[in-house]
Amino acid sequence: MSRPHLIGLTGSIGMGKSTTAGMFAALGVPVWDADAAVHRIYGIDGAAVAPMAALCPDAVQDGQVDRARLKKWIARDPAALNRIEALVHPLVAADRRAFVEGSSAAIIVLDVPLLFETGADAQMDTIVVVSTDAAEQRRRVMARGEMSEEIFERILAKQLPDAEKRARADVVIDTTTLDRAERAVAVLMRQIRKGQADA
Template structure:
């Protein structure tokens, strides 16, 4: 067996540019596990999970299809309801994550894109933590330009997330996405060099 693969966590509040940064790591040969994408996939394609959510949150599933907007209305701003949803979804995500680790055991490093890393106290499972950050006015502008997003919905999401300055303090590395893409790419390159990974895989 080879050496233990380095596990990196990528986190940051909504609208900070995590997806953009994750793609940069992916292009450098780092395998990426996107927790949110996995949840979206499960909620669209896993019949047992969809059924369980429909049972717990009546009115969110029609003909085997989950209405994510309707589900969001039932859980955003209601901590106990959100907890109930996470209890249903979490085991399936864990299973997908185990499969991902197994499948990529020969990668130089694994990057886990986890928006609520600190909020769920998951940081101890990783070797290094990378926080993606941007000035608050840029963050708001990005998020409010998304389809279906409102200031009220954004505030509800932010109320669940640790403050950006607190996340920056806890990070091993910070990627500032407030500038242009080339500046962000340079920061990612610096992190890869520092960790000794990403040199052509």
């Protein structure tokens, strides 16, 4: 079988990426989720546990990486985040590769929040960026009740600006309404499947 068509799905925090990934899944497309991969490698017997224990013994408890302890380390050590990312990103990339190699699907969605920031965009056939206006983005994030304005701003500062992501996308999906996003996902899937049929 020929190589699957890889859709790289990305977007800034609060833009509707997880919801859009669910729309692809509802159409029968396998979806690999970077956040879920991090949970796997941080879990008991996960690939990150032993190297993280060597990097920061305090960050590992009961055989797994403790995210709360990681956050404390990051708060007190400005270099911690870069060291954690240098360890985690290759492990996440290996998990993604294993998912693709283990699938027989013709189309696969790879849900990667830091697609451009990690250089993973170079491996994709189609890059999809989800987007909405800044006010709606902020409203969604604050409505979750999980973070302060300060943390939200800090996350935004680390992510590539939305305008730049949109400029580098093959397809931009407007997630302001569910209907609009669902229509865009359906159109894209038809285009890719038609392209595969014609090839």
